[in-house]
Amino acid sequence: MRDRNEIVRERQSAIRRELDRRGIALKVVAMDAEISYSSITSYFPQAGGDRPAMIPMGVVYALAEARAIPDDLLSLLLPAGCMIVRAPEEIDHDEMERVARDYLAAKGAAHHPDSPDGREISDCEDRDLDQRAARLVAVAA
The missing domain is CATH 1.10.260 (434 Repressor (Amino-terminal Domain))
Structure with a gap:
């Protein structure tokens, strides 16, 4: 080492x-x-x-x-995997909840047996989840 x-x-x-x-x-x-x-x-x-x-x-x-x-x-x-991240000065907690629930609902639906790839996340669902995650990060910033 x-x-x-x-x-x-x-x-x-x-x-x-x-x-x-x-x-x-x-x-x-x-x-x-x-x-x-x-x-x-x-x-x-x-x-x-x-x-x-x-x-x-x-x-x-x-x-x-x-x-x-x-x-x-x-x-x-810092060690690998650690980083300095600044906490936002103001967070709209109501908007954060709305966007987080939206992401979680889409994530749950992507694992539904009737989704495009069944319980696996399809490419289109992955892109959609990425966009929703980006909105979540943007709300927190």
């Missing part, structure tokens, strides 16, 4: 490459997160430069709180 610290350092390097690709300057990241520029560059050095310093959780907290680095990139610091 690979050393966890090495995995995190590799991911820090990947974050730096992606920040560069997206045109996100480390000076802006440092200012937004209120972390010194020298510290930020030690955590996210240029490709071929120094080995990244191990990033402390307090720095990850500051970066996430300030939204200084996009959540999808900060998620690279």
Whole structure:
């Protein structure tokens, strides 16, 4: 099993490459997160430069709180299958219930023996469920 610290350092390097690709300057990241520029560059050095310093959780907290680095990139610091997801500020719970019930009803109908592929979900039902799931996600966002 690979050393966890090495995995995190590799991911820090990947974050730096992606920040560069997206045109996100480390000076802006440092200012937004209120972390010194020298510290930020030690955590996210240029490709071929120094080995990244191990990033402390307090720095990850500051970066996430300030939204200084996009959540999808900060998620690279987490184990596979884990990610940073922001809870919506406002949710219309009545609309969420309506859309969720609509999805569940369609999902149940897709497993009915009289549906196009019987108890299996057919391609057309799968597309329909995907659209309904997208609406559910959109309502939550």
